Amino acid sequence: MKIVPLEAYLILSVLLFGLGVFGMIVRRNLVAILMSTELALNAVNIAFVGADSHLGLLDGQIFALFIIALAAVEAAVGLGIIVAIFRLRKVESSDELTDMGG
């Protein structure tokens, strides 16, 4: 049953997470930034599920479920905000939203 070692899951998870963060950093489009966060969340899910199969527990899967639910909320609210920003400002790229800059 347990052929794939935990290390494989973890390395995959880290690589995916790093790609997500990198996407958040380099992406200009707000929607694309939000998509990159989905990558990072999925990476965390992989780590949970992989650790679960390694340890023979189920709590990780439950957390993965919660994360999926929260990702749905995050996507809904985040996309709502993006739509609102676009409607108010007619912009959708992050370098045009620098009002908080010093």
Added chain:
Amino acid sequence: MEVLIILFPFIAFLLIGLFGRRLGDLPSAIIAVLGSALAFIFSIPALLKALSSPFSVKLYDFISLGSYTLTLGLYFDPLSAITTSLVCFISTLVFIYSIGYMENLFGQWTYKFYAYLSLFLFSMLLIVLSDNLLGMFFGWEGVGLASYLLIGYFHQQKYATNSAFEAFVMNRIGDWLYLFGIFSIFYLFGSLNLLEIFSKVKEIDPNLLGLAVLLLFGGAVGKSGQVPLHTWLPNAMAGPTPVSALLHSSTMVAAGVYMVARLYPVFESAPQSLKVVALIGGITALFASLAATSHTDIKKIIAFSTMSQLGLMFLALGIGDRSSAMFHLTTHAFFKALLFLSAGSIIHAFHHHVHDIYEVGGLKKYMPITYAAFFVAALALAGIFPFAGFWSKDLIIASSYEADFGLGVFVSFVSFLTAYYIFREGFVMFYGPERHKGHFEEEPHEAPSVMLVPMVVLAIGSVVVGFFEGWYMTALKDHKEMHLNIAISSVVIALLGIGLAYLVFVKRVLEPEKLYQSLKPVHTTFKEQFFTERLYHKILAGGYMLYSKVLYTTFERQFIDGLVNGSYVLSSALGSLFKGLQQGRVNLYVLFLLVGFSLLVLITFLGGR
């Protein structure tokens, strides 16, 4: 019962201070007079009781210090009881007088004036009656406070407020010394109660005691305006004239002399300190009378005269003649108050616009009663038989001849000067041409009777009080022989002084103006009090100003402001440095998040190994 003496002025102070606005100014004045008069009435039985046997009244336990409990209380013996009656009597008269003097100011919050006067009287009574040094110190400070408030009463005038400040600062130096004197007395005796101190005084090392006593005497120097803390006393004339009368006769300056007399057993046990007392007194006596000969301010001449007479009292105390010093204080209170009240009457006649004796002249026919009062007081001050001053001053002269012939000559010279300067003032103001004509539209008028009655009472006192000498000496358990030759010679010397003044200022044998012109350097030196005031202003105050300025420009401006400005410069530099990081772009924030998270993991990882 006896507590009431001290409570009446205090109650008057509270009543006036709290409700004076509602009561109005005249009722406030009447309350002040009543407080003072009641205190006087109640002091009479206390005086009679104290003459038969001294007694103490315990008020309450103030502080418990382990084994020692400091109890505040009153102590009545002939010295304090007589002084109490004197203070209350003079104060009552001066309070009554002030109703007339301040009348033109009624309606301008004058009730404050009476509140201060009552506080002044209360503090002085606390000094006189207190049975321990700390209670005395309370009164000492109260007198300083009240004098500050009263000298600066005309606070719209810059000069008055400055004088009040000066008086306060000079007194503070004295009070500071006095406080340290109290500390050292407590250290030496383990008690502050006067009777306990007197009983233990023989056991203490005279050298240490001398030091403590000199510190106490420093307080007296400040309070009585002796050299070198004298400059406030002439400037205190900025206050209303009743204040000057009160200050100079019975309440403020008398406190110093009284304190030395009160603690006389302690002073006697440290004989070296008495020499210092005598020296300071002698210097002040000469110094002030020289200054008085050349000054032209109506009140300042009398103020210098007070300094000089106080100097004589200290001299008498210093050569071991306590009873005559205190007797001189008593008689002096009468005629000095009278002198000031007469001067105030003249100032009042000119609606408070006259301050120089050369602005007026020939007042004799306009103000006969004031004229009479002034000359009674002047004769008493000069020491002409049978006026009060003769009896007391004669005793001091006699004691100084006994102590040392040179000292006697010195005191005689001072009394010669005294006679000269006071009659100079009198002759210039009451005789001669009417210099005020043309400057003032109204003719000068005699004072109202509310002012005249106290003056007349004091004038009678100035004549009569001298005859109580024998009684006074018995009360203080001292005995004085009358020295006929000294009495006659001192009267002759005083008459010489009067004669000189008469020749110069009435007969004008010498033109005084020309004389002053030709002797200008000497005259200026005397008038400027040997430049002591200038010296204090230039060297001490100026030096302090310079020091402050240097500190301000270097320490304050450079260092402290540098710190403040530097923190601003630093934070704004740091801000502009890190401002670049805050671009407001989400992407960069995530980048920083990544870097920070990596570092955190690294630190945790390395730390965990």
Added chain:
Amino acid sequence: MMQWIAFLFFASMTLLSALGVVFLSNIIYVILSLLSTLVMVAGIFFVAGAELVGALQLLIYAVAIAVFYVLVLTAVPWEKALKKDSHYRIEGVLTFPILLAFYLEIILVFLLGVSVSPKGQIREFIQNLGNTQVVGSILFSKYFFAFELVSLVLLVGMIGAVIVGRKEDKTYEDSTS
């Protein structure tokens, strides 16, 4: 062996799709890459034996959320975005070494951490009852409160999204547009 092959396939496809999500410039391709990534992650879940999570991943993520993104893209005229560069290139180049360092660090930490972590036992009843049933029983017993919280969060998120995204009356003038 079969599992290994499946894992390697899904893993490589996941990473490839993720690279597409990060680097492709056309937003439509990005959405498609994201969809592919999510499906491949679901495959990973199946390999790991978490059937319920995998199914939910497919249902919620790959269908609902992806559709949501597409919907938003229709609301936002993304043609405008095409005129601009889709990436911050300088930041990307600068960040790359940091990303590599991050990879190195975390992988090192994981490898070291796994060697000292405890090894659990597969419980018999999981195999008897099947994954879904066991997950359900734990979810509604041990994590019931958390489950309710998550449902609350979902509700609040829904309300928030509606409020944020709805068309407002013009109550103030926008100064920047």
